Amino acid sequence: MDHRPVRVRVAPSPTGKYHLGNARTALIDYLMARQSGGQFILRIEDTDTKRFVEGAEEKLIDAMHWLGLSWDEGPDVGGPHAPYTQSQRKEIYQKYAEQLVDQGDAYYCFCSPERLSALRQEQEKKKEPHHYDGLCRSIPIEEARRRIQNGEKAVVRFKSPKEGQITVHDHLRGDITLDNRNIDDFILVKSNGLAVYHLAAMVDDHLMGITHVVRGAEWLATFPLHAMIYRAFGWTEPVWLHLSLFLKPSGKGKMSKRDAAEMAKDGYSIYIEDLRELGYLPEAVVNWMILMGWSLDDHTEFFTLQDLIDNFSIDRCNPSPAAINFTKLDHFNGLHIRNTPVDKLAALIKPFFEKEGYQVDDTVLLALTPLVQERMVTLDDSVKFAGFFFEKEVIPEVAELPGKNMSPAETIQVLKDVIARLEPLPDIAHDTAEPILRTYIEESEYSAGQVFGIMRVAVTGQMVSPPLFESMVIIGRETVLSRLNKAVELLQNT
Ligand code: GLU
16 A cells, blocks of 8 residues: 555444444554544444434543544544534435436335335245345336425435446455345435435545545445445545454354353453453553554564554455454553553552542552552552552451461461561661561571461451562551551451
């Protein structure tokens, strides 16, 4: 592909949560626009009034911003082709539908829903694919117009040729040839006057000067119809690119609603706003998404958005279906967490602590962040590892206190020995506390694992925690000692 500035668009429908597939398309559009010095356009495809969800548009805009994407034209930022919301462009589509009717490339169809449903049943019985039988194709245009004036309801259908073949070209997949008779007379405008995708998207793409239509593989089936519409108008076709289909993690089939529900139970999701809530970084989601269907080479896997602007090439996109791999997402999240500056990461994990009801002290937060940074897979893991830093008191499980193969009495003795050695210190610093305790361990009959294990449970209240000494430094001498004493008390009382 050459590097002339492209004009690309993404056209999400505000019908619910913002889906991974749409986000990946948006990301690719964004990259193509930014690397060619072109424009990326957001168009809201709300022609399907039945599926419209209030507030979904704001949410998808939020999710796109969260991913780090920005656009040059759109309903929220305006632009020379406004409005960018299809429900506000009804008259434009009607005008073009009429042009097609006038040219003989479309016709009015008066068939009732009852007739169409009987037709469908008949086709099912004959095991034929659903298609319109063309009954209204031959109604003379004047007669059709008269009937409409008299109040009859009609849809506009595309008059697809019934003979010959059509060849269309996908940039990633090459030429695709189809018998015209396999292309149905699709509805372009519904009886309520609203255009459907097939017409609205083509008209908008043309009027908005879109040079590359990047979209999901689910549009391949109707791709020839879309090319026919362009050709019927005599417009220059854009470069068409149908991206790879997403398969469920097993690689067997497309993801269903049920699969998505299963996934949610494991803490995964195919919706961007969920991934945000689940503690994924936008940088990781971007890195993960782009590698489902694209690669730079056979080894580079870490990419920031800027790396992608510098290196992405649509020509290296692979159109074969890609299985959604959440283990990879976890992997990338870890990498990007490690790559985040500590102060930024601290700010990112703060809301997760607050959501759990912790009162977050910013100095403590900043100090604990490097300790959890190495271990976190998702941001909410920080709470699991480090919530105790914000507890006034921790109450360990008494059963967890004794060191491995040690009795409660022996454990009490170890705790007392440790207290006796830490007490004289003015404060607990790594280089003062550790040598003292290591010497104690050498002199005692216990291992480091036993002694530090007991201390870990006493001080943090949990068996798994960030490194013990670093944690004690943050918690501070007084609290450490009081927690060790408390552990002694707990063991003595049972
Ligand atoms: N609303 C369509 C979708 O979300 C847009 C398809 C397109 O990009 O043309 O799949």
